[in-house]
Every structure is written in structure tokens, then in C-alpha cells.
Amino acid sequence: MFERPDVGERAVLVHIEFTAHDGSEDPGEFRELVTSAGVEPVDMVTGTRKQPSPRLFVGEGKLEEIRDAVAANEADVVLFNHALSPSQERNIERELKCRVLDRTGVILDIFAQRARTHEGKLQVELAQLEHMSTRLIRGWTHLERQKGGIGLRGPGETQLETDRRLLRERIKSIHKRLEKVRKQRDQGRRARKRADVPTLSLVGYTNAGKSTLFNQVTTSTVYAADQLFATLDPTLRKLELPDIGSVVVADTVGFIRHLPHKLVEAFRATLEETRQASLLLHIIDCHDERRDENIEQVENVLLEIGADEVPQLQVFNKIDLLDDFAPRIDRNEDGIPVRVWVSAITGQGMDLLFDAVVERLAEDVVHHFVLLGPADGKLRASLHEAGSVLSEEHRESGDTVVEVRLQNRDWLQLLSRAGVSQEEVRLEDRAL
Numbered sequence: 001m002f003e004r005p006d007v008g009e010r011a012v013l014v015h016i017e018f019t020a021h022d023g024s025e026d027p028g029e030f031r032e033l034v035t036s037a038g039v040e041p042v043d044m045v046t047g048t049r050k051q052p053s054p055r056l057f058v059g060e061g062k063l064e065e066i067r068d069a070v071a072a073n074e075a076d077v078v079l080f081n082h083a084l085s086p087s088q089e090r091n092i093e094r095e096l097k098c099r100v101l102d103r104t105g106v107i108l109d110i111f112a113q114r115a116r117t118h119e120g121k122l123q124v125e126l127a128q129l130e131h132m133s134t135r136l137i138r139g140w141t142h143l144e145r146q147k148g149g150i151g152l153r154g155p156g157e158t159q160l161e162t163d164r165r166l167l168r169e170r171i172k173s174i175h176k177r178l179e180k181v182r183k184q185r186d187q188g189r190r191a192r193k194r195a196d197v198p199t200l201s202l203v204g205y206t207n208a209g210k211s212t213l214f215n216q217v218t219t220s221t222v223y224a225a226d227q228l229f230a231t232l233d234p235t236l237r238k239l240e241l242p243d244i245g246s247v248v249v250a251d252t253v254g255f256i257r258h259l260p261h262k263l264v265e266a267f268r269a270t271l272e273e274t275r276q277a278s279l280l281l282h283i284i285d286c287h288d289e290r291r292d293e294n295i296e297q298v299e300n301v302l303l304e305i306g307a308d309e310v311p312q313l314q315v316f317n318k319i320d321l322l323d324d325f326a327p328r329i330d331r332n333e334d335g336i337p338v339r340v341w342v343s344a345i346t347g348q349g350m351d352l353l354f355d356a357v358v359e360r361l362a363e364d365v366v367h368h369f370v371l372l373g374p375a376d377g378k379l380r381a382s383l384h385e386a387g388s389v390l391s392e393e394h395r396e397s398g399d400t401v402v403e404v405r406l407q408n409r410d411w412l413q414l415l416s417r418a419g420v421s422q423e424e425v426r427l428e429d430r431a432l
């Protein structure tokens with residue numbers, strides 16, 4: 001339904017460096033992205049400009065060069081490693097007489113191909129439709145065909161008006177369905193919280209090895225492919241850890257440089273899993289020459305989705321590709337594990353990873369006996385609501401001793417919501 005490059009298509013790529021501002025995308029990464037969309041890059045036209053031309057993005061000369069490359073390679077589509085405005089995309093298409101897609105379009109397409117769950121598919125479709133709604137210029141009858149009849153043209157409507165209406169209707173209907181799925185997901189998350197099951201969320205730059213590690217860790221068979229974005233939806237698995245008990249591991253989407261904003265928006269609910277996690281496992285391809293840059297990009301996305309405060313353990317993956325390297329745990333000055341070096345493919349270091357996770361999770365759980373007076377009803381209610389109360393004991397003094405066990409960050413959040421500072425809380429010292 002979306003104007004997308006089809007698998008097996010031949011593409012001419014366009015990458016321009018702009019001297020007036022930095023922040024250009026990486027041409028190598030773009031080639032990988034395109035290949036991972038199943039499209040064959042047959043040529044790359046590069047150039048330098050001070051800034052984009054408002055009408056055609058590139059200059060007349062460069063356009064000529066692109067046209068020649070399309071003809072010489074019998075290309076089906078031209079892919080720009082840049083965000084194009086709808087009118088630029090239109091103008092270039094008209095000039096080249098060839099389909100044109102910008103970077104956002106390519107990335108959306110990859111996400112569309114890789115989405116596995118119902119929610120993921122809906123999210124991508126929404127992002128695509130919204131991207132498209134600003135670009136709708138000509139007859140667009142795909143929806144009608146797809147939806148078998150919902151798109152009958154209304155009285156007096158032009159095709160374009162019909163298309164716009166269809167698009168709006170479809171967007172509305174997806175919003176509604178997503179809302180329903182999100183509610184179910186929230187319920188699941190709340191239930192896990194009530195049961196005091198910590199969640200480990202795997203995050204990382206695309207291709208870092210999240211799915212492979214997820215498989216190793218959970219011995220499940222999540223699809224792992226030598227392509228970018230093999231993972232799109234958080235896939236949840238339960239795991240038993242010594243001293244901790246049940247833990248849920250969530251595999252999440254692969255992050256990339258400059259993730260289009262529309263996608264971050266669409267995936268907000270999925271990324272919520274990350275925001276609410278007890279511990280993030282940040283998987284890093286330690287063999288990648290862009291390692292530090294990728295770490296920074298992931299940190300940026302985490303900041304953007306409000307997950308920068310979630311405790312994090314770095315997993316330096318693919319040590320099998322380094323010379324003579326043994327798995328190990330790096331600790332900070334307080335002795336807390338901050339980084340584990342592993343190979344998800346060979347399984348080297350998995351035992352150390354489990355040790356580090358157990359240490360980090362144990363450190364993050366608080367177990368308190370809280371003394372509550374008659375005036376502390378609000379705090380007591382919140383503790384119950386969070387499902388963190390293990391036992392209650394009433395004293396003759398009128399106080400109640402409430403035994404709670406929960407993640408430290410939930411404890412702090414809960415206190416702040418109840419308007420109680422840590423110093424004000426009366427804790428009874430008891431050996432556990």
C-alpha cells in the first residue's frame with residue numbers, strides 16, 4: 001500500500017555532504033540500510049553543497065548525474081540519504097521520471113518489513129500513513145483495494161479527496177486499535193509489577209546482537225538475521241535467576257542514528273517497556289569501528305524517550321571478533337558491575353553476564369519494614385496499589401508495620417507521589 005521499493009529492486013543512492021551544517025548521515029550506513037531493505041544499491045551519487053536547494057534539493061548538474069546513473073543502471077528507484085520535503089520529492093520525481101524515496105521512507109519501509117507483532121505492524125503502518133499524508137498528490141487507490149470497499153468514492157469527491165478521506169479514516173482506525181493493544185500491554189506490565197517481577201530490557205544500536213543475545217539468554221528462537229532491524233517489537237520471555245527468581249527479558253527495537261521522529265512517536269508505547277525496565281542491558285558491538293558513536297546514539301534515544309535514568313549494564317558483545325580476548329566484568333569504583341564482555345554467538349561470558357545481572361538486580365531491590373501511623377493512609381494505599389506489600393502487622397500503638405519489597409526506583413517514585421521524603425519514612429530495623 002505504501003510507495004515502497006520492492007524487494008529485488010535496483011536503486012541509485014544519493015548522498016550529499018552539506019558544508020553549511022554538519023550532521024550529515026553516513027553513506028556506508030545508508031548502503032547497509034538499503035541492502036537490509038532487500039533493495040540492490042547499483043550506484044551511489046555523491047556530492048557537496050553548501051545547503052539544500054529548496055526546489056530540487058540538489059543542483060541541476062547533480063540531477064543530471066542522477067538521471068544518467070538511473071539510465072545506465074536501469075534503476076527502479078532513487079533513494080536519498082536525507083529527509084526530503086514532500087514538494088522536493090515530487091519535483092525530483094517529475095524531473096527524473098523515476099520513483100524517489102527519502103531516508104525516512106526507506107527506514108519506515110524496513111521497519112514495515114521487520115515488524116513481527118500485531119502492535120508493531122500497526123505502529124509502522126501508522127508512521128507510514130502519517131508520512132504519506134503530507135505527500136499525497138495523486139490517485140491512490142491501494143487502500144480501496146486493500147480494504148475491499150471501504151473506499152467507495154463519496155458523492156462529488158475527486159479521487160484526491162477520496163484518498164485523503166480514506167487516509168484519515170485509516171489513521172483513525174489504527175489509532176483506535178493501537179489504543180486497545182496498548183491497554184493490554186499496560187495491564188501486562190502492571191501485573192508483572194504487582195508480582196514484583198523485574199524486567200530486563202535489551203537496548204542497543206541496530207545489528208549489535210540483541211536478538212542473538214536474547215536467544216542465548218532465553219534459549220528461545222527469536223528471529224536473528226544478518227540485517228539491520230531484525231528486531232522490531234519487544235518480545236518478552238521469562239527467565240529464572242538464582243537469588244532473584246523470575247525475571248522478564250524484553251527484546252526491543254534496534255536504534256539507529258537519527259531515528260525519524262515519526263517512528264520514535266509511533267514506537268513510544270513499545271519503548272515504554274524500556275522506560276519502565278528495572279535494568280537496561282545495553283548491547284554494544286565492541287568490534288564496530290563506530291562503537292563509541294553508536295553508544296552515544298543509543299544514549300540520545302534513551303534520553304529522548306525518558307529512559308536515561310534507568311539503571312544500565314553495558315554488554316560489550318562480539319568479543320570473538322577481537323584478538324585474544326577473554327570474557328570479563330568491569331566494575332566501577334564502588335565495585336558495582338558496569339560492563340560485561342561477552343560473545344552472544346559462542347556463548348562466552350554468559351555466566352558472567354548472569355552474575356552481573358543478579359548483582360545489579362539484587363542491589364536495586366529494597367526490602368523494608370515501614371512503620372505507618374493513622375495519618376499515613378496515602379502511602380499505605382500506594383504501597384498496596386503497587387502490589388509491594390508482603391505482610392502487615394498492627395500494633396497497639398495504632399501503628400502498622402508494613403513489610404514491603406520492591407525495586408528501589410519504584411520505592412522512590414512511590415514516596416515522591418505520596419509526597420513523603422525518604423527521611424520522613426519510619427523504618428524498623430529487622431534482620432531479614
Ligand SMILES: Nc1nc2c(ncn2[C@@H]2O[C@H](COP(=O)(O)OP(=O)(O)OP(=O)(O)O)[C@@H](O)[C@H]2O)c(=O)[nH]1
Binds near residue numbers: 209227317319
Ligand atoms: N561474531 C559475532 N557475531 C555476532 C555476535 N552476536 C551477534 N552477531 C551477529 O551480528 C548480526 C546481528 O545480530 P542480531 O542479533 O540480529 O542484532 P540485533 O541487535 O538484534 O539487530 P537489530 O534487530 O537490527 O537491532 C548477526 O549476523 C549475528 O549473527 C557475536 O557475539 N559474535
